[in-house]
Amino acid sequence: NKREIKHIGSKRFGVQFLLKSIYTNNGMLYFHTEIKNTSNIAFDIDYVSFKIVDKKVVKRTAMQEQVIEPLRAQNYVTVVHGKQSERTVFALEKFTIPDDKQLVIEVAEKDGGRHQTIVVENEDIVRANVIDELSIQ
Template identity: 90%
Template sequence: MATPAFAKGKKTVNSADNNVSPDTEQVAEHDLNVYDPDYTDGDKFSGLTRKVGFDRMIPPHALEVCYNKTTHIIFPAEITYVDLGNENLVAGLADGAKNVLRVKSAFKSFKQETNLSVITEDGSYYTFNVKFAKEPLLLSIEMTDFLHDGESVNRPNNAQEIYLERLGSESPMLVKLIMKSIHKQNKREIKHIGSKRFGVQFLLKSIYANNGLLYFHTELKNTSNIPFDIDFVSFKIVDKKVIKRTAMQEQILEPLRAQNYVVVVPAKSSERTVFALEKFTIPDDKQLVIEVAEKEGGRHQSFVVENEDIVRANVIDELSIQ
């Protein structure tokens, strides 16, 4: 295995004195300190290769499990992938909760350490080393959300950003930051689109575009004395002219992400939501209808967005992402 030195200027240690095969290039002292003096280069690889340095590692969390009790791990986003190291573990989503993973031992005891890996919808990757314990110290664990800059002083601790197919080439973390920034700045760029009746007003405040995605900033105001319980918010492209007694042709657009999606707007208050959708345009004979429906109520609100509104979307590069 041809293994180049990891960093110029670092001290190196003689391979003959550290149980490293003689045909391996000098190993950085840092890596020997990490892997202890008995470190070897293991099996040899074909072609030009280099050992993965410790600075590329995502240190796993320690996790204890047992047979008689279930460990629950709460993640900040919906779980999309779970991998168990071996048959010693059993795991599954908690009933009715897409971001809670329950884990326990499949046997009354096991000696060999194993691992667990999880990917969540926001593009985060989590890894755990798992051991059996008669009485695990922690049975309910919350994995907090965080950002890292990739520098040595702020390395990934338990998550590494994963690019998701639904978001195309866009970074999930950047999408999240953009949506938070739009919501925080709260600019009303559009003043002619909205609906109002029964003491409820539904507005489109702005449309932004970036890297194949469109961001719709909406606001729902409830000036009545009765809370507005949201059943659903829909985005659909429909025909402008619908002949009577014919079915309306609809194309449903599913939002990829939603920032501050609420299920109820209390009386005398308002709530704002930012939706991210795949980029699209509308044919001349069609229009976009955005609708919010009240659960078990009749105060539904909807408004129409024309293609000229879509193509005039603000470029996100002009937005100060904070």
């Protein structure tokens, strides 16, 4: 539950989206995220997307992005009510990122504009903590 990655997060429009930590076990990566809503208006989550995109977007070139679908999500919430926070753990297939690319995790609000985006580098994924004991339900 404690926040092990301190430098990845975004805070805009009274909503804070944090990546608390990354874990690995049996060829799976687990992304522990938290959404804090400090406003009085509920934050309705439309979707959460994981995609690998280019770091530098050069003009007149096709931007390549590879979407990664989470295999499972523990405690996946669709609404974060005002003055509350919710934590979710996403399970993804193991992957690494080339040097010129980065992982972008995006949370979009349904019928709103308070989208949150965080960027994860390859060195953060390589430093993922190993889980020895894991109870899967």
